Amino acid sequence: MDCHDCHQSCHPKRQNIGWKIFNFGFKKKRPKNSSSTGRTTIALVGSPNVGKSLLFNLLTGTYVTVSNYPGTTVEVAKGNAVIAGEKVTFFDTPGMYSLMPITEEESVARDLIANEGVDLIIHVIDAKHLGRMLNLTLQLMETQLPVLLVVNMIDEAQKLGIWVNEDRLAHQLGIPVVTMAAAQKVGLKKLIAKVADHVPSNSVSLTY
Amino acid sequence: MSPQILYPSPIETAISRIELLLSERWQDAISRRSIALLLLQQDRETRSQLQREPYFPEIERIISETQANMSESLTFAIAQTRHQLARAIEEDVTVHLRHQPVVKDEWLHQLTVHPLTGIPILILILYFGIYQFVGVFGGGTLVDGIEGFFESSINPVVNNIVAAIVPWQAIRDLLANDYGIITLGIRYAVAIVLPIVTTFFLMFSLLEDSGYLPRLSLLMDRAFKTIGLSGRSIIPLILGLGCGTMATLVTRTLESKRERIIATLLLALTIPCSAQLGVILALLSQEPTALLIWSGVMMAIFLGIGFVAGKVVPGEASCFYMEIPPLRLPSLPAILTKTYVRLKWYFAEILPLFIFASILIWVGKLTGLFDVIVRGLEPVMLWLGLPTEAAPTFLYGFFRRDYGAAGMFDLHSSGILTGQQLVVAAVTLTLFIPCIAQLQFMLKERGIKTTMAIAIFVVCFAFSLGYLLNQLLTIMEIF
Amino acid sequence: MLTQGFSVQYSPLDYLGTKTQGTIAAIRNKDDKIVKKLLAMGVHTGMHITLEQRFPSFIIRVGRTRIAIDKDIANSIKVRVISH
Numbered sequence: 127m128d129c130h131d132c133h134q135s136c137h138p139k140r141q142n143i144g145w146k147i148f149n150f151g152f153k154k155k156r157p158k159n160s161s162s163t164g165r166t167t168i169a170l171v172g173s174p175n176v177g178k179s180l181l182f183n184l185l186t187g188t189y190v191t192v193s194n195y196p197g198t199t200v201e202v203a204k205g206n207a208v209i210a211g212e213k214v215t216f217f218d219t220p221g222m223y224s225l226m227p228i229t230e231e232e233s234v235a236r237d238l239i240a241n242e243g244v245d246l247i248i249h250v251i252d253a254k255h256l257g258r259m260l261n262l263t264l265q266l267m268e269t270q271l272p273v274l275l276v277v278n279m280i281d282e283a284q285k286l287g288i289w290v291n292e293d294r295l296a297h298q299l300g301i302p303v304v305t306m307a308a309a310q311k312v313g314l315k316k317l318i319a320k321v322a323d324h325v326p327s328n329s330v331s332l333t334y
Numbered sequence: 335m336s337p338q339i340l341y342p343s344p345i346e347t348a349i350s351r352i353e354l355l356l357s358e359r360w361q362d363a364i365s366r367r368s369i370a371l372l373l374l375q376q377d378r379e380t381r382s383q384l385q386r387e388p389y390f391p392e393i394e395r396i397i398s399e400t401q402a403n404m405s406e407s408l409t410f411a412i413a414q415t416r417h418q419l420a421r422a423i424e425e426d427v428t429v430h431l432r433h434q435p436v437v438k439d440e441w442l443h444q445l446t447v448h449p450l451t452g453i454p455i456l457i458l459i460l461y462f463g464i465y466q467f468v469g470v471f472g473g474g475t476l477v478d479g480i481e482g483f484f485e486s487s488i489n490p491v492v493n494n495i496v497a498a499i500v501p502w503q504a505i506r507d508l509l510a511n512d513y514g515i516i517t518l519g520i521r522y523a524v525a526i527v528l529p530i531v532t533t534f535f536l537m538f539s540l541l542e543d544s545g546y547l548p549r550l551s552l553l554m555d556r557a558f559k560t561i562g563l564s565g566r567s568i569i570p571l572i573l574g575l576g577c578g579t580m581a582t583l584v585t586r587t588l589e590s591k592r593e594r595i596i597a598t599l600l601l602a603l604t605i606p607c608s609a610q611l612g613v614i615l616a617l618l619s620q621e622p623t624a625l626l627i628w629s630g631v632m633m634a635i636f637l638g639i640g641f642v643a644g645k646v647v648p649g650e651a652s653c654f655y656m657e658i659p660p661l662r663l664p665s666l667p668a669i670l671t672k673t674y675v676r677l678k679w680y681f682a683e684i685l686p687l688f689i690f691a692s693i694l695i696w697v698g699k700l701t702g703l704f705d706v707i708v709r710g711l712e713p714v715m716l717w718l719g720l721p722t723e724a725a726p727t728f729l730y731g732f733f734r735r736d737y738g739a740a741g742m743f744d745l746h747s748s749g750i751l752t753g754q755q756l757v758v759a760a761v762t763l764t765l766f767i768p769c770i771a772q773l774q775f776m777l778k779e780r781g782i783k784t785t786m787a788i789a790i791f792v793v794c795f796a797f798s799l800g801y802l803l804n805q806l807l808t809i810m811e812i813f
Numbered sequence: 814m815l816t817q818g819f820s821v822q823y824s825p826l827d828y829l830g831t832k833t834q835g836t837i838a839a840i841r842n843k844d845d846k847i848v849k850k851l852l853a854m855g856v857h858t859g860m861h862i863t864l865e866q867r868f869p870s871f872i873i874r875v876g877r878t879r880i881a882i883d884k885d886i887a888n889s890i891k892v893r894v895i896s897h
């Protein structure tokens with residue numbers, strides 16, 4: 127339910143212009159977003175209602191609507207933060223269950239990843255539904271883009287008696303993992319530290 | 335490093351073959367393996383991107399060959415492989431302490447979703463949340479308080495100051511007096527719209543954060559299927575009771591184009607926004623028959639139009655699925671922040687329009703154009719059995735629904751609208767054209783053709799229905 | 814529903830009573846999108862499923878996930894019943 131965001135959010139081209147360019151043999155590996163601005167871009171993606179928008183608010187200080195039902199966010203929102211001394215752009219995206227979009231707003235998130243390209247994907251999942259949501263993690267890893275996994279809502283999981291071993295999960299997947307409870311800001315520092323690993327000290331040099 | 339998922343060997347072979355075909359031209363943000371997998375799962379978007387490539391038929395052949403070699407569908411096999419790996423990892427990295435069965439909030443969930451208890455709970459929420467809190471408290475108590483303060487303390491002062499420092503009558507009228515920016519535009523926004531919209535957004539945020547809305551969706555799904563919608567549409571429709579403009583944007587969450595069109599139509603036609611709703615509830619609460627007729631008529635139109643639209647709008651019947659999140663205790667800071675941000679958005683959107691409307695009316699009055707339009711509307715008013723003084727209200731209503739509603743409030747307090755007229759005006763204004771902002775969003779979301787069709791339909795329908803209602807009420811002699 | 818005739822071991826979810834538990838034996842729907850959606854939401858064959866409510870909507874529990882679905886989608890989930 128994010129009407130008000132639309133005024134501050136950007137609309138990474140939702141139409142398929144990107145694809146068309148690629149079809150004519152455009153060769154570029156570096157994501158468009160970062161190469162055009164020279165700034166690190168990070169997308170928060172994941173199933174609906176896992177806390178992406180809440181996390182986005184914490185990371186960027188820009189408010190986008192958070193509410194307890196799937197499908198709150200319908201548009202990509204953009205916000206900036208300074209991490210490791212560098213300016214970083216975060217994107218909050220509508221929830222998606224898999225890389226194959228079905229509803230209109232689901233394809234927005236997919237397009238951002240597949241067409242616009244980002245420097246880092248933060249995949250946010252719900253600790254209570256780890257197994258189910260790792261499905262998308264695996265799909266995201268297959269894209270070969272850098273993925274950081276956030277296992278959110280550990281507070282609720284712990285109430286159900288579920289404990290997630292962060293290191294072991296990171297080892298199993300081979301990607302950085304942070305367990306956290308965004309609602310209580312637990313694990314936020316740890317997350318920022320891990321994101322910092324993906325922010326090059328001089329992001330311009332990354333471009334090519 | 336990362337565990338490369340190994341799919342069943344026919345799939346792996348197909349992936350390599352497709353990767354090879356893609357290797358000539360395809361260089362994208364995501365890996366070829368990913369793209370190959372999407373193609374094997376018949377992903378529509380990826381297919382349409384590649385359709386024109388010379389090697390596409392070859393890809394198609396690989397896919398159908400592979401499918402022929404497998405007993406289950408490719409989508410299925412791929413999903414199953416990932417699923418098993420994901421489960422295995424979950425097993426490995428989680429500790430599940432056998433806890434006492436967690437049924438703390440379970441009873442509350444059961445109460446909200448069981449039809450026998452869920453429907454009464456819904457009625458209670460509507461009665462206390464919307465009628466009492468938004469209508470009676472927001473639209474009545476708060477509006478009366480602030481409005482009274484404006485009338486008694488602010489407007490006279492503004493009028494005096496302006497009269498003292500501005501020598502020209504025309505400029506005085508722009509800022510103050512009956513249609514001035516401050517005395518009309520700002521007053522409408524602050525005294526009438528603000529309290530109602532604030533109370534509505536507070537209540538809505540509470541519903542959102544508690545997790546009640548998904549439960550409401552599942553309660554309503556069956557009923558909504560008869561009007562061509564699914565339970566999912568309850569969320570934009572309820573938000574529409576707050577602001578139709580926001581709600582039009584949110585119709586994006588709906589599954590099919592058909593559903594989005596029907597929801598947009600119902601939002602434009604039958605769902606009053608909170609300012610209208612608040613004013614109407616507050617005004618009509620003093621006349622129970624009027625309130626009953628208004629809500630009965632609106633409900634009937636909602637169902638009737640929905641039913642017809644469900645039959646007429648092309649497309650497949652919608653399906654309904656929704657994950658039900660746990661009920662959560664909303665946190666007060668979160669609700670206040672959300673309400674604040676929404677209000678900020680809302681006022682950024684409406685204040686310029688209110689001021690603009692005041693200016694337009696001022697220009698219109700100066701040039702005499704306003705009077706021409708109002709005079710043009712007067713026969714329509716008579717046709718609806720309304721006093722000619724109601725004409726400007728309809729004109730405002732076009733700028734903003736809430737502006738029109740606020741105008742109605744003024745008419746009622748000066749004793750111009752009563753009984754039957756109040757009902758007819760309320761019904762016609764509720765149905766009447768979505769305001770400019772909503773029209774703008776409809777254009778953005780649905781395109782020009784659908785928007786025009788809906789707008790024309792809404793105007794014709796609103797006035798014809800107003801006419802019919804007036805005739806009917808006159809014959810039945812209810813008032 | 815003649816199409817279900819060939820299978821005797823399992824029945825579509827919408828034929829079952831409230832509180833039935835079972836294992837998902839198959840997911841079939843003429844609309845491919847629905848199958849994909851269910852898979853994406855974590856409804857896979859072999860998983861344990863509980864039917865919590867039938868009316869006004871079907872509510873199922875798969876693992877720790879609770880999902881509301883309509884009759885048509887319920888029909889596409891075929892369940893091997895374990896207990897009532």
Ligand SMILES: Nc1nc2c(ncn2[C@@H]2O[C@H](COP(=O)(O)OP(=O)(O)OP(=O)(O)O)[C@@H](O)[C@H]2O)c(=O)[nH]1
Pocket residue numbers: 173174175176177178179180181191192193194195196197198199200219220221222278279280281282306307308309310543662
């Ligand atoms: N208990 C708890 N609740 C959380 C946590 N993180 C988020 N939430 C709640 O989860 C709900 C969903 O949060 P959102 O940020 O709106 O989720 P989202 O991923 O943006 O959802 P969509 O926009 O629908 O895709 C809200 O009610 C949050 O308050 C957490 O760590 N612990």
Ligand SMILES: [Mg+2]
Pocket residue numbers: 178179180191192198199219220221
């Ligand atoms: Mg969100």
